[in-house]
Amino acid sequence: MDSKRIDIGIGIILCLLSVAIYLYAEQYAGRGVNSYGPNFFPQALSFMLFLAAVGLIIQALRGKALKNLEAMNKPGLLRTAVTLLIATAYVLLMNVLGFYLATGLFLFVVMTYLGQKKLWIRVLVSVLVATAVYSLFHYFLKIPLPEGIFYTPV
Template identity: 25%
Template sequence: MSDDPHEVADASLVSTRNVEVVVMALLLAVAVFLGWDNWRIGAGWAPDGPQAGYFPFYLSVLLGGASLVGIVSALRDPALREEVFVGRSAFGRVLRVFIPTVIFVLSVQILGIYVSSFLFVSLFMILIGKIAVWKSVLTGLIFSIGMFFIFDVEFNVLLPKGPLEAAFGF
């Protein structure tokens, strides 16, 4: 929170402590999985040097240890229980960006990256940025054409294409 006395307190959606514990638990799960997998492929010392999983195994041990320390300190700190991680209005603003981004990622699979990028940039500018439709469409078009020229034509990088590119023979 800021020191502004006129700022209205935002209703708490989740506490910092809960977020820290969940993130540390997920990191601990990743560390356990990586540790197990690196142990499986060989985390010891061979006659010719370290095995393939030697360094990654010990990095996962460090990650797991740091995660455990983080969980314990988050649970022991009473101030984190009351600290607001995200309020309702801030979470709403995050969702205004997150949901269109998820839709963009899914639409790339159907429409291809260039058409999806055009729609994402244009609609984001129109709906979120409140920018004039012609400016938004022009910007989305320039961005998508520029991206196509750079990646597909100049660097010959294969990016996901959709039915529109197929109709033009790409």
């Protein structure tokens, strides 16, 4: 996709979004103490956003869109998406496996996926970092972390 089409696409989405926000904010009208109630700011902003989005579309149509948009790097994008999926699985698994185990696993899997070859580095870093972060948050900062099903209260 060239930058012109991206800009036009974004412009159209923003136009629709701003109209939707404007209409949705209408329900807050008349609930403040004076005529500039809770609806005023969002509606004023969405109006300006609409104008700016129209401006973006016009700019793109006139061919003034910036030429040097980075070309989409497909393998890179895919790698990002997969890592994000692994992270999603990690956050979900944390409630089952507990923070410590899930974290170690997450680090190991992502390092493997990103191509860290040496097994001992992967194992060592996973264990060390998981231990360090867990100790720091659990003992020092006293932030409650999900303990998971393997947790046995002492």
